[in-house]
Amino acid sequence: MISRRWFWLVYGTILVAATVGGTEFVASFLAPPWPARDLRPVSAEALRERISSAFIDMPQLVPVYNDWGMRDRPRSFTRPADVKFRSVLVGDSFLEGLMLTSTMPSRVEKLWRNGGHADMEAINLGVTATGPRQYYYRIRDVVTPLKPDVIVAVVYAGNDFVSTALEPYSLPPWIAELPMPSVLGMVAPRTAWLLVNRFGLSELGRGNRAIPDEFALLNAWARKPPAERLDYFVRHMRTHYYPNVDEATVREILSRGGDRLWTAFRPRPADREFVQGWLLGSMIDWETGKWEVPGNAEEADQRSAPMVEETLTWLQGANKLAKDMGARLVVALAPSGVVDPDYVEFWRPWSRYFSYNLSSDARHRRLAGELNKRGLAVVDLRDSLDGVAGTYRLTDGHWTEKGTDIVAQRLARELMDLRRQLNVNGPRKGL
Template sequence: MAAGTARRRWFWAVYAVLLAGLTLACMEAAASFLVPSWPARDIRPIAVTSTPTITYNDWALRDRPRTFPWPPGVRFRSVLVGDSFLEGAFVRAPLSAFVEQRWTDAGHTGMEAINFGVSATGPPQYYYRIRDVALRLEPDVILLAVYAGNDFLAEPYGRWIPPAIAELPLPSLLGAVAPRSTWFVVNRLGLSEFGGANKPIEGEFEQLNAWLELPPAERLDRLAGHMHRHYFPKLPEATIREILSRGGERFWAAFDKRRKDPEFLAGWLLSGMIDWETGTWTMPRDAAEADRLDGRRMVDETLSWLVAAHRLAAANGVRLIVALIPVGTVDPDYVDFWRPWPKYFSTSLSADARHRALAAALGRSSVPFIDLRDVLAGRRGTYRIADGHWTERGTEIVADRVARELLKLAPN
């Protein structure tokens, strides 16, 4: 009796394993018709489509077509890894294109700056994007761009336990055996950082930007009502109106689409302003308070990922340099604009404090880095007001610096 029971248990256990394996195999086969091919699925957790102004290659990167083998005539290859600052969705070309143009203008031929900038990603994705894709390009140099505004982490490298599922290229249990199915599930359920970045309100972006064209009083009524209904139902609408009206017409003028660098109104911006301006937690009022309150928070954890990426690159015979991207506090126009909302602006003060602390920590490490604050500090018109990305002017200034730094590492 006991032997028969044990055999049945073994039978059902083996059967369950075989059934699970067959199910996964079928899922992978079906998903292969629905998801991007490699390496696109390991680079970006959403599908992208080129537009008349923004072109993506077959790797889902905003770049010209690239190949893993070095093209004939190429003598230097660099890969620029980062987030939306490198993707450059708000400027006419990504940073990598501006860098290559500077080399060409200076007579330096056969040099590549490959764009691995993907919006809504951070140091863990940077690390695994380098490990699983960028290193296969056999580059001479990897430039890893870290943005002070949202790239700081609470979890250090080496302590992260792979979950059941995660956006690629992050490791996960499902991703180890079924990468196509993993991409499909993450994409459909919005499990990526990009998928969770905005509240899913259908047509919100288009509606908000259409309301900008209304007369001031009607515009404020519509926006305040929308934020009350969808984001802050327990907050008096009068409070929301007061917060949104503080900057007067100067605030709304920033979204004039006739500007060289047109701005766009998003729900996350308005909700962030209202959330912070009504917040009761401790917030820094100046740089000194930011240093005291936030200067060391998450710095060591973030540094651990940069050190790990540097070691990974070195182990593969590739040089890696970190580029620190400051927040908009370096742009006097950005600072002046946000003065009516001191609590919301405190997020930039905190990020700037962590930026300076990370720069100091990198200076004590073996990881080579450049601090882009050096070329952006005090330069007006370098940051977009609403989303805090570089303007065309800011991108051009950074491209000058990055082109010079990478050129130092190129063969003579």
């Protein structure tokens, strides 16, 4: 009996190992190579193809990705001989800049070059639909071998607060979006990437509904005459998002402010806005919601504590990672659109939906205070953007070309000052 049990145990182990090995071999032909698979859950080629079809009449917005799958110029892990100061910027769509002609980090480098400092790097590791958990592991697994002088973690108040704290010794899940640890990821990273990609298990995959040609349809309908345009959107949202919300309610929400919502999507030479399903869905969700929301900044501040402490643990962990590699971590706090007067005015008819910005801004302020208390280096971008009109896209809430330029100028100055403080003139000994 004992020998039979040992037989099945050994046989089962060999079978599992062979299966995992076989799937990993097959996945090696489908998953991108490292570090691309640790950086984004969708291949750069697939993403570019999707974006190219959306921007068919605006080819200048089609992004170019390097072999790491980043929207950046080609980079190397070995520091080039002519680079004396290396910074790495980690963040989400605010760094990837999909609706922009160029990314914020590329503008930082351009400002340095124009000022006679071509020996400075601002490597872009911005990936859409990621947050502090991914930032931490991205720094641990990808930034560490880059041996930077400074790491900039760009934290967006709108959606970068998390409810799960960093617990280094907790058991990993069976599968997770890379570079976050998982059981499968430790033994078969290519298989883990492929499964997350195919089954939409990443934050990007979970945040977007698989509705065929939705983007193209929505933006085509936006160009229809006002008399028939609304009918298309109401029917679409009730069919695919909220079948249990009555038609009159959906129609009323989307028609508030007269033509205000739809004029935002008119073609323009720069900062063109696009209709997106998640945006309309979120508006309906919040405007029909029954939960209590803050009515002003004071009420928002009273409720801002949740998720601040949890988010802080990931940034403190990132700070320790930076110290361990001999680098300096800088947390750049990006506020929500509440700082832009145009953005605030645009969303006035949808007060419940806008209230999320009040909560985000309150958490932003609280996090800034907590980071300063703990001695972490903070660049509060609210100081540069507050009260400046035209810095945020009205609908998706990302920086406009103007807003991106303002942030790039601020970070270029801050990093130049930090270089002088650190007296960095090339790779440090031991790195």
